[in-house]
Amino acid sequence: MYEDVERAYQQLVRAVTRFNATWPSLVVRGKVWRLPVLQEQRTPDIIDVSEVANDEIIEVTLEAIGTFERDLGQAPGTVMRLPGYFQLSESVLPLALEINTAKKKVLDAIEAVRVAQNLTPEMRPRIMRRALGPGFSTKQLQRTLHAFDGAPRRISFTWAGHTTGNEKISVAKIRLQLINESEARAASEEIPVHDTPEYLDLRAINHLADTEVLIKHKSVAPHPRCIIWFGEKGERWDATIKANLPVFVLAGELEMKLSKLKSFNKAARGEKRRDIKARDEVWPQRDIYMPTAGGQAPVQEKHEVDDQVPSTYRLSGVIYQRQ
Template sequence: MVLENMFRDLESAYEHLKQAVAYLNAHWSTCVISGEVWSLPILSEQVALKEITPVLVQGRQAIEISQTMLQQFELEADQAPGTVKRLPGWFLLSDSVLEQIRNVNRMKDVVQAEIERVRLKKGLAETARTRLAREALGARISLKQLTRHIQAFDATPRLLSFTWAGHTGKTKRVPVGEVRSRLERLAQLQMQGKGIDIQDTPAGTALRVIHNLADHARLVKVEKVAPHPRVNIFFSHRSRYDAMLHANLPLFFLAGEQQTEIVGLKDFNFENRIAPRRNNKDSQRIPVLPEYGLYIDEDELWGRASPSMQLSPLAFESTYRARLKNKS
């Protein structure tokens, strides 16, 4: 009963989100001027594909598949946990849906905040968020599909260029105390599995490396990201894009007199992808436990402010927020 009471606000927020998405779907689908999406294969196991062939979908079918995707918060039957279904694409609309999309994004943030509230109340690690979401909302819930935002712009783009990001990785900052707890549990498992002293296990060796670090200190966790589609958006006639986004969901634009040029999403081939940049960030990081993807947080080391989220300098209303470094 206590757990049910704890989940009640989360379940309510989830229902409000589904209602907001249903309202959005009913509106935007009636004012489509043009648009298209690229259907991508889902992953049946947590292994990145070496080759990906997008399938172009247009017309009414593109609208219907997009409506389904916007409200698809659960994994498909053959979709591997931890993977994300994506549908890159675009639609030009005769009417703005910016406020409806902002409302959906707010509801997504409320759901995420409720999951975090329950996690903190139960004293669980950050890694428990997905488990809590599934306990409350269903065993097939995909937290990433549930919380990712939809993007809308009240303007007409000059150019949309869809590409593949094949070398990007994501970083997050984790407290040393959390790393230490995970390594202690892992060391216990390794000791039992290999029949050796705990200090001789790989995790035990890692624990000695971070022995003198304070629990509240942070490390940068670097994780590889599977190839994913992204889009560069040009509104002005400058050579540099005005916005760059992960193309996880269709983008929505307000149609105008300007013609929009589309560079569509092409096939992805691991062997033919663009070579990594010479100044690769990973080679410049200060390692702590590189075998676990853990490095020194240089912002904390040198007392620099972390990057902040600021509104992008677009001359019109949109949901887009550019990550700009704090110069202070």
């Protein structure tokens, strides 16, 4: 089974080699920013960003695309990111799709081993390291390589992860977790189960059915984001992606507007978002809430564009049509 992971990885290496042999000769212009490698599993309050010199951007990008092992001193569970963009004279979309497909096959092979051995999802990194080597990182393997067969009029780099993400979790799963935690605490502290904090929390959700789904807020680490506009006008973006690797787009006749990535400062981003939805609390101590009732907020109308942009955006290769 581990041989399947290794074979899938060798296919990925060949796909990366083909891609890296093609795109450098097509570069019209581009920019890349270097972020510091994290030496612990904690995001610092300040992340300094440095722009890579023009004569080095191709070399560092070639290395980043083909690097799936942690750097020297890089903490496990972290990811090396290289945000940036390249405007090309020709499309590299088929080759980018080939890389993303090969990455998925590696992940599928790892998942097959996990299921066959009846292991928990947390064991996926260990399976990968056993098959490929101790320095390999699942987070760097999962970085999507994005390419668009379109010439954007504007690209903006910024920071995301300022607030929280949402995870759907069933009441049955929460109830089972509380039961296990209350029994474990009662045994370790030699107290009745009904005197544990977990048992009190369990009583608080007695009125909810096991099939109901709640929303759990979870922290999202700050990460660079790339926002792209393709239309001739309009304020609403056409694509927003994680800037883990440089994005590859086509060069247009008009000069593209660029907003460069700046350093991250947590203190300067302390203001809460204004679009946070009000939710009914179920278990505020653990950031669990009822789903928001009603429909989505109305979406701002945007300029209609007649054409479509084939890309890696969304479901990896599905033609992304601006709406």
